[in-house]
Amino acid sequence: MLNRLWDVARRFTGSLLGMLKMRSVEYLEAELRELENVFALLVLGSFIGLPSPPLPISLRLLPHLGRELLVATRISERLDDMLGEMAGLFEIS
Amino acid sequence: MVQAGLLVVAALIIYALFYFTHGRYLQNKVVRADPRRETPAYKLYDGVDYVPANKYVLYGHHFASIAGAGPIVGPAIALGWGWLPSLFWVWFGNVFVGVVHDYLALMASVRYDGRTIGWIAGRLMGRRAFVAFNAYIWFSLLLVVAAFGFIIASLFTATPGAGVAGILLILFAVVTGILIYRTPLGFKGGTVVGWLLIILAIAAGYYTQAAGFALPFDAWLWILLVYAIIAASIPVWVLLQPRDYMNAYILWASLAIGGVALIWLALRGEGLLTWPAVTGFFANVVGGQPSPFWPAVPLVIACGALSGFHSLVGSGTSSKQLDNELHGLLVGYGGMVTEGFLSTMIIGVMASYGTLALADSVFKAVSAGGSAADLVSEIASALGVGAVTDKASALKFVETLASNPAAFGSFYAGLANALKWSVIPLSYAYATNAAFGLDLTVMTIFATLWITAFALTTLDTATRLGRYAWQELMEPLKSVSGGLYRVLSNKWIASIILAVLGMLLAATRQFLIIWPAFAGMNQLLSSLALMTVAVWVYKVQRASALGNALVIAPAIFMWITVTLALLWYESVVIPPMIAAGGTSALTGAVVGVVTAVGVALNIAIFILWITAMRRPAESG
Numbered sequence: 001m002l003n004r005l006w007d008v009a010r011r012f013t014g015s016l017l018g019m020l021k022m023r024s025v026e027y028l029e030a031e032l033r034e035l036e037n038v039f040a041l042l043v044l045g046s047f048i049g050l051p052s053p054p055l056p057i058s059l060r061l062l063p064h065l066g067r068e069l070l071v072a073t074r075i076s077e078r079l080d081d082m083l084g085e086m087a088g089l090f091e092i093s
Numbered sequence: 094m095v096q097a098g099l100l101v102v103a104a105l106i107i108y109a110l111f112y113f114t115h116g117r118y119l120q121n122k123v124v125r126a127d128p129r130r131e132t133p134a135y136k137l138y139d140g141v142d143y144v145p146a147n148k149y150v151l152y153g154h155h156f157a158s159i160a161g162a163g164p165i166v167g168p169a170i171a172l173g174w175g176w177l178p179s180l181f182w183v184w185f186g187n188v189f190v191g192v193v194h195d196y197l198a199l200m201a202s203v204r205y206d207g208r209t210i211g212w213i214a215g216r217l218m219g220r221r222a223f224v225a226f227n228a229y230i231w232f233s234l235l236l237v238v239a240a241f242g243f244i245i246a247s248l249f250t251a252t253p254g255a256g257v258a259g260i261l262l263i264l265f266a267v268v269t270g271i272l273i274y275r276t277p278l279g280f281k282g283g284t285v286v287g288w289l290l291i292i293l294a295i296a297a298g299y300y301t302q303a304a305g306f307a308l309p310f311d312a313w314l315w316i317l318l319v320y321a322i323i324a325a326s327i328p329v330w331v332l333l334q335p336r337d338y339m340n341a342y343i344l345w346a347s348l349a350i351g352g353v354a355l356i357w358l359a360l361r362g363e364g365l366l367t368w369p370a371v372t373g374f375f376a377n378v379v380g381g382q383p384s385p386f387w388p389a390v391p392l393v394i395a396c397g398a399l400s401g402f403h404s405l406v407g408s409g410t411s412s413k414q415l416d417n418e419l420h421g422l423l424v425g426y427g428g429m430v431t432e433g434f435l436s437t438m439i440i441g442v443m444a445s446y447g448t449l450a451l452a453d454s455v456f457k458a459v460s461a462g463g464s465a466a467d468l469v470s471e472i473a474s475a476l477g478v479g480a481v482t483d484k485a486s487a488l489k490f491v492e493t494l495a496s497n498p499a500a501f502g503s504f505y506a507g508l509a510n511a512l513k514w515s516v517i518p519l520s521y522a523y524a525t526n527a528a529f530g531l532d533l534t535v536m537t538i539f540a541t542l543w544i545t546a547f548a549l550t551t552l553d554t555a556t557r558l559g560r561y562a563w564q565e566l567m568e569p570l571k572s573v574s575g576g577l578y579r580v581l582s583n584k585w586i587a588s589i590i591l592a593v594l595g596m597l598l599a600a601t602r603q604f605l606i607i608w609p610a611f612a613g614m615n616q617l618l619s620s621l622a623l624m625t626v627a628v629w630v631y632k633v634q635r636a637s638a639l640g641n642a643l644v645i646a647p648a649i650f651m652w653i654t655v656t657l658a659l660l661w662y663e664s665v666v667i668p669p670m671i672a673a674g675g676t677s678a679l680t681g682a683v684v685g686v687v688t689a690v691g692v693a694l695n696i697a698i699f700i701l702w703i704t705a706m707r708r709p710a711e712s713g
Contacts, residue, residue: 088409
């Protein structure tokens, strides 16, 4: 019985802490995502005609940017609804 | 006589009952949630937006995101109709409409890869619905800034100590943010320092108020204007993020203290509801005009019963983090009923301890003189009681008002508004003082800080969002005049335009006009979200007749209610404002145009909805 109560208390505290941690970083995550977009654009800009950086550097960096490319592609699919996404993130109630 | 604690217990029972019957039915028969179906958090996992989260963590986060000042202020205004109608709308709206709206918006988004409800509306009802959705957001923001600017300035004027604590909390949030994100103290160390700083802010507020510090309403508006512009333009990690994090503690602490206080008082046989249960079908609530409870109530109580902004949080953010489809019920449905619980607590606290609180505010207003004192004299004459000269006569004045339902319905909202809505935090302070003996001034500052902390977040996030929307709107200018585009799309200019316009509206002090317009726009958004999920349930999910009825009936009911309410607002409340001339006319014209655009969009959405419902069903 005591073990069970302890387990419930532990899980409750863990959830509470998790929730608070989530509340402490959600906007930062959104900002980080935007910075990653900018970074991907800077590094891989030559593929879409942006002058920087030189193509050889882009090609050498390419294998390390798999995840960034994936995330950027996904986000580009949602670009028609960014206002809605931001409205969801910034709480107005 | 009913006890406030019983309302809290009744709310818990009702919400639990609906959660396990109505909620489970929606989950199993309408959504047909399947734990084996991959959620967007797994299907589209990117470690950034799409990340699975623990269901309790997500529930707590979702609730903290949807709960702001709205579920507190709306029910407080609606008490003009009496506590029973207000409670009825909170409970009925919550379990009949609000939970359907929140839960299905979340789950529809889960099935559409975490897309927002606006995008889904576009997918199901056409591109024009999507444009209308974005227009809702844009038009709402101005009213949001005006309504929340007014309520913060009012509460700070009434409780200057809370104003000091609020400003200190802003500075302390910056310090906490630096400690958490930029020093080795990290999350835990920074959090402990953050708690201490919250206590320090309240203590500083307490002592400055005791020392006689006070600022007039307009001065607070100026401070808020500068705050909104700066806060909306600085990086989120500096202020918004750490303050939002600290707010979460204040929210959960206030909810726990208030809920337990009312139950504890009920066990001791205290906390009786002394305000009138019903004042009449008509009460002077919206714009000071005799307002019919139906259809006008959603223009007053939005959050707490139903809020369109919840669909944005549910579909834009929470849906991307759902670990398992079965968790949606706790997050979407559970989050909404918890907000209903918060509103129930506010109604209980105010209806039981509002007399003491109102008497305090009345005495202060009479001592200070001015228009609020004149209003008190006017009401005292109408009630046939003597002039308010001391605390005892102020209490007698309020008791007489509370014992006369018709008079209460006529004067309550106007009086509370003139008294800067100080009755809300004061009632909470009196309840917690009666239950646990907590210091009245400290708890008043704490409660005001709780309400204004959320309102401040809303104020600067609305300004920030308005900036983005404005910059998007300026895009066509780029090809016409590059110079003008650069000026108008500058982040400071974009923030200043919305904040200045919003604060000018707030400065007119026409809160009982502005709040219903804000709530109305909110309800229009919920109307669009409900219609979208109704199309999804009917055409895509192909639910049973009962399942369809549980979704389509609230959608139609809310559409009719909100449309009629706004038409009533346009035809009864706005014309006298315009006829009054001066700033009233300007406020009436601006708010009237914004809500008229909202009504027009709502009618357009209804036509699109009918068309979509009659189209052949699509699969998946």
